[in-house]
Amino acid sequence: MIIPRKTLSLALLIIIFDSSAYKIGYFLNSLIHSHYKIAYSESMYYLTFQHVAMVVIATCASTIIGVSLGILATRSFGKNLLYPINLISSISQSFPPVAVLALAVSSVGFGIKPTVIALFIYGLFPIIQNTIAGIISIDKSIKEASIGMGMSEWDLLIKVELPLALTSILSGIRTTTTINVGVAAIGAVVGAGGLGALIISGLINENQFFIAYGTISVALLALLFDSIINNIEMFTTRSYKL
Known part of the structure; x- marks a missing residue:
């Protein structure tokens, strides 16, 4: 699959943006407090890597569990679980990210772990809902025809339902990923690092430049993830049509 121009442009823009922040940041170190020098000891590349790692790990976990619960x-044999699963996923989305993060910190301590847990919980709802909606929306005549051809329930799921529901599932993953990119910035409050560390450090030192740089970096990263998943969605849709 050829990388689309928009996705490639966003990736290059983030690389250039990170590189310039690294150089400008060290140039401005003499103008800001010494506390900020410690907070900014890592380059933007490292902060971006931390941010991406948290989002990818949490989103993959949410996808595996969310799609599994949606299928179940x-x-x-699992229709009685439809209401409880919907209820639990709705509750997980209703809690503010900061509250979920605080609960996670009390359980596993500070750092990356509570942030990943908070992102995982917060990202379940869109994936579960879209998986259920995608499978339920499939025309009953298609299912009946497949069963009439001798397909088992497992064959029906793998060969018919999941391919037809894939667009809806990917849409849920896309929503979760975009949300997680933004929410991951809050993880810097509990020592998770990532691009949120740049924003928090800027707030502490009243440095508007780094607040803006961190915010724009998070926005660009969200656009990049959105573009990548959108490309996957279009590619899979086109493949099934062929």
Whole structure:
């Protein structure tokens, strides 16, 4: 699959943006407090890597669990679980990210772990809902025809339901990923690092430049993830049409 121009442009823009922040940041170190020198001891590349790692780990975990729960709720033996699963996923989304993060910190301590846990919990709802909606929306005549051809429930899921629901599932993953990129910035409050560290350090030292740089970096990263998943969605849709 050829990388689309928009995705490539966003990736290059982030690299250039990180590189310039690294150089300008060290140039301005003499103008800001010494506390900020310690907070900014890592380059933007490292902060971006931390941010991406947290988002990818949490989103992958949310995808595995969310899609599994969505499938379970649409099986003949799991229909009684549809309401509880919907309820639990709705509750997970209703809690503010900061509250979820605080609960996670009390359980596993400070650092990356509570942030990943908070992102995982917060990202379940869109994936579960879109998985259920995608499978349920499939025309019953298609399912009946597949069963009439001798397909088992497992064959029906793998060969018919999941391919047809893939667009909806990817849309949920896309929503979760975009949300997680923004929410991950809050993790800097509990020592998780990432691009949020740049924003927090800027707030502490009243340095508007780094607040803006961190905010724009998070926005560019969200656009990049959104573009990548959108490309995957279009590619898979086109493949099934062929």
